[in-house]
Amino acid sequence: MPGKLKVKIVAGRHLPVMDRASDLTDAFVEVKFGNTTFKTDVYLKSLNPQWNSEWFKFEVDDEDLQDEPLQITVLDHDTYSANDAIGKVYIDIDPLLYSEAATVISGWFPIYDTIHGIRGEINVVVKVDLFNDLNRFRQSSCGVKFFCTTSIPKCYRAVIIHGFVEELVVNEDPEYQWIDRIRTPRASNEARQRLISLMSGELQRKIGLKVLEMRGNAVVGYLQCFDLEGESGLVVRAIGTACTLDKLSSPAAFLPACNSPSKDMKEIPFNEDPNPNTHSSGPSTPLKNQTYSFSPSKSYSRQSSSSDTDLSLTPKTGMGSGSAGKEGGPFKALLRQQTQSALEQRGGSPHRFCRRREFPFFTLTAFPPGFLVHVGGVVSARSVKLLDRIHNPAFVGIMGNTRSYKLLDWNSFNSDEPETRDAWWAEIRQEIKSHAKALGCHAVVGYSESTSICEEVCILSASGTAAVLNPRFLQDGTVEGCLEQRLEENLPIGCGFCHIPYDELNMPFPAHLTYCYNCRKQKVPDVLFTTIDLPTDAAVIGKGCLIQARLCRLKKKAQAEANATAISNLLPFMEYEVHTQLMNKLKLKGMNALFGLRIQITVGENMLMGLASATGVYLAALPTPGGIQIAGKTPNDGSYEQHISHMQKKINDTIAKNKELYEINPPEISEEIIGSPIPEPRQRSRLLRSQSESSDEVTELDLSHGKKDAFVLEIDDTDAMEDVHSLLTDVPPPSGFYSCNTEIMPGINNWTSEIQMFTSVRVIRLSSLNLTNQALNKNFNDLCENLLKSLYFKLRSMIPCCLCHVNFTVSLPEDELIQVTVTAVAITFDKNQALQTTKTHVEKSLQRASTDNEELLQFPLELCSDSLPSHPFPPAKATSVDYSSFADRCSSWIELIKLKAQTIRRGSIKTTVTVEKASPMGEGNFRNRSAPPCANSTVGVVKMTPLSFIPGAKITKYLGIINMFFIRETTSLREEGGVSGFLHAFIAEVFAMVRAHVAALGGNAVVSYIMKQCVFMENPNKNQAQCLINVSGDAVVFVRESDLEVVPTQQPTANCQPLCTEGEVTT
């Protein structure tokens, strides 16, 4: 027994009324873990029951601890009929399994019901006693830390970055089981929630095992996704980057070779040896013993031709690096060789388990300094697959008998499933790898995978950024003293990553190269596209901005293979057009690089949607982008010429305006100094399209618009005209607003502490009459633009602010519906900081002084800053009335009324007191008053952000990942405020449940928060709707860095906060 799980049910509050007669509830609680269930006593007739139960103890395997969620069900006791369920709470106890995270889960959890939503709260305490039995670390992977954050977590140091880990688990979707026809929607939803929770747990455990095999102790950039394949099942898949992390605050942090984690890890291979069989079948899917047991051929034969495309947008060179100039060439080759061998060695290492596929992929988007040597460009691959129906009569029989869907039972019957999915992904990853190789890169960073499913067609996509990495982070053991260290030191700061990793004389496609505008020693491409975040040391001119390419293509409705073929044929054109749009918009902004590029292709019944988002930047190292030239096809028509020149002028104006807006004013450098072999910076780019690894012939699609040297837009028909128009319709954000989809906004670094994370969802219905590509494009474009406009309007009170990590997701839930979901965070920044030079000087010295004292003073200051704003109301008045003050109060009140009456000019007069009016009251009042009625009852604030950091704060502890899946269903859609009311409430509830779990872990924020899925289905005729939401993030504890400075200035405002009477001052 490696673990004892202890649960205590303390109390409930705000329970719903379950007994109409008494308006009360007789509540009790069932606590279930695995197959063991405990019950509390029934607490009669109360909406706020105090159970104060004993400790319920579960003795369980750590494997179960990782897989199973703790399930708490609140019920209403009924003597005569079945007990009614009030709702449930699922608690993932994983965070309690590693030593550095949370030690106890304790707090108020919303009681959730899939039909009614949140119904009250329950106070629960959960603890785990883990027995230190290292030999048990075989099936379980307790102790491996997981992070959603796609960079090295703030309070850790990466000792080694091992590389890619992936896993997937498949099961039948309970929603599609035959039993679903006879059970209630609630039972079905709960079965699904529980199953996904189980599958996530299993997946995480298996990934953890792989990490232990690699001798790592953590997974960073962990991304887990669900594919709801409908009839064919449910796939839960995850990717991540295995690392060996070292906690910075630990005293051993400076002894990387012999600190505790790596020591622990060294013992692990030992443990693996006695049990090699469990892994011999391939560690990625231990469940595939019965592979090919049935119909594998079918699933393969039905795969349609995969259209896999590679967006390699950047050219590259293989010139020498560093000051060594040409000598650098071989040096660099050496570097590459070493890294590659380092990667391969790990893969083929004989004393480790034979890894069939070793992919040098990293899900990280930001890296430790010096890690990223060169960036090649974006590599991506897509593949269209047909999902197969599962025919398994045996399975149905079993399910019918037991009425349970224990994961492992099911898998043994369908072991071919993960194999198929695994093969699909392996194929795509292989392709990505080969694309990266073609770009002269040995690794792919910022790697991600996604799917889009419509009926039985599924598009699998993978993309990343080809890169050359510094091997010193990849090798085990020695950290210092690498040969490459010297080389790295010579790399110029701020432009090194832009230098092409490729041999100039042997480029995979024609491209224009210039000498780097920063160091002037090496070659750089004219444009750089990447999927990663802007490296922190990159030299950037001006600010960045969000750039989106949006595209729709109609397709005929078709079945099975015909459908898949149609999609495959459309995909390359989509990619091409998305790329052209991105390039045009980038040029229009006067910028030369894209970061955080994410291209999403969504498949629907009768259309394909493409949405690419990225953050445009002007990199100082890259050449100034050329303008856009417009050329007409009919040169002799005078009025047409005029029109063309008019358009040209508009475009030029826009570019000039954007340059001003984003403060892009690169220093003028004469050509001689640069010594560029290419006199004009010109644009050329290419889309390299290859079939797959198997196809030898590589067909290329030239994206550079024929043989023209300059970047020319040819207007030969109305379509092209539309395109140019649409270029100019993108409205820049209102002044004071910036937006980007990366972690940090290039050019802004003076963040202030106010953040607002939000999710916005819009669904539009297309009128089926005007379904042309143009109309569709316009609708989609308007939808996105209007959504952004709404966001700017809603958040106007935060100006100046920046929308960071803007993440758009498009889905096509039905024929004529387009759904766009946006999650982002608005962060305020200090616009004036740069202007107030004198002030900043003083502040800086203050700051310096404050940081010295920080450690000492943080705690007490935190206390007082907390207590002050938590007095929102004036405390109870004194028992005796002072007449004079009372009269004053009344008279001033009447004055106020008169004032109001004048301003309102209406029949009615408000008695409302504005906060400002109440503010003049002095501090003295507070001292006289007793504690306010609500001072100690306010719920602790939990911040949420998609970023990996919290501005103005220091993350001191990671408490574990939050990975939650919820289903909400209603059969009274109209009564709940229609689709908007329903989804609004549901998303608010999801936020609440995330916050509650974080608070119970002892945290005060979620970082790297992401809403991975928001599947919304409605049936207004039946008054029904259903929604599935999957969110994840890292629960953390943060401490405000600015506590010290803020408190003295906040004190007066804090005092003003309560709404009080002015008259009291006179007493």
Added chain:
Amino acid sequence: MTSELDIFVGNTTLIDEDVYRLWLDGYSVSDAVALRVRSGILEQTGATAAVLQSDTMDHYRTFHMLERLLHAPPKLLHQLIFQIPPSRQALLIERYYAFDEAFVREVLGKKLSKGTKKDLDDISPKTGITLKSCRRQFDNFKRVFKVVEEMRGSLVDNIQQHFLLSDRLARDYAAIVFFANNRFETGKKKLQYLSFGDFAFCAELMIQNWTLGAVGEAPTDPDSQMDDMDMDLDKEFLQDLKELKVLVADKDLLDLHKSLVCTALRGKLGVFSEMEANFKNLSRGLVNVAAKLTHNKDVRDLFVDLVEKFVEPCRSDHWPLNDVRLFLNQYSASVHSLDGFRHQALWDRYMGTLRGCLLRLYHD
């Protein structure tokens, strides 16, 4: 292209004060959008009408969801669904419970029953306040009344504790509840010149001095005290007030009282002769009001009587406020020098409050 669904959910719930006010005032979404357009917000922000419509809808939805919690403000503080900073929570509650002067004057002193609720249909056009807003305000009064009705202890404290209102608003509600409980008549034509503030002022004085709670200052056994300490007038006190009748019934006492007052005020009052001529009438009026308070009906007419018997006679003689104050002070104080009068404490409890009320009620 039509928008099927359009929502925005922030981790911190966004509250737009202007939209909140429009919602509280009972405007429909389209009216609210029109009003916002008129406020010039489109020009300020460069937004479009569609954006404004979507924004207003969002806020209205949020407020609708919050309304359930606002009915029991402590729930708003404990709930987990909406993350709202405490200052914003306070603002939401305070504004939700705020009421219109015009409206409160219509229902002050009326029974907060279904019948009165039906009257709202008439009150709405009369006051120019939307029916929706009238209903909210009425329901607020009723809700507060129901919650504190059966409670012991200070009325204001109870209201503050259960509705988390600011001190001022809690006092206003105490007045409303007190008036509703005692059903004081405030709607008569001759009382129209009085504002809610005037009544609230009087209510507070009466709560402080004339209720059971006022006597229970000493720490006595709480169980021995009766319920509704602050809500109901002290019956025993009202009964005792009959004893004051001797001040006007006994002719000698009345004359003595008059001469004491006149001696003290001679030369100090601008309206001395009027006062002298009217003294007996005024004194009779004030004492008879006291003596009648044993009957519920007369309690209800307290303010009508005060205005009829004191305010109006003085006003018709153009007494300045300061003269009224001097007179009342002297009138109350002189009783202490009447040797034959034994109910000094009773007199002080009555007159102390009444003096405050009368001074407040004495204006145009």
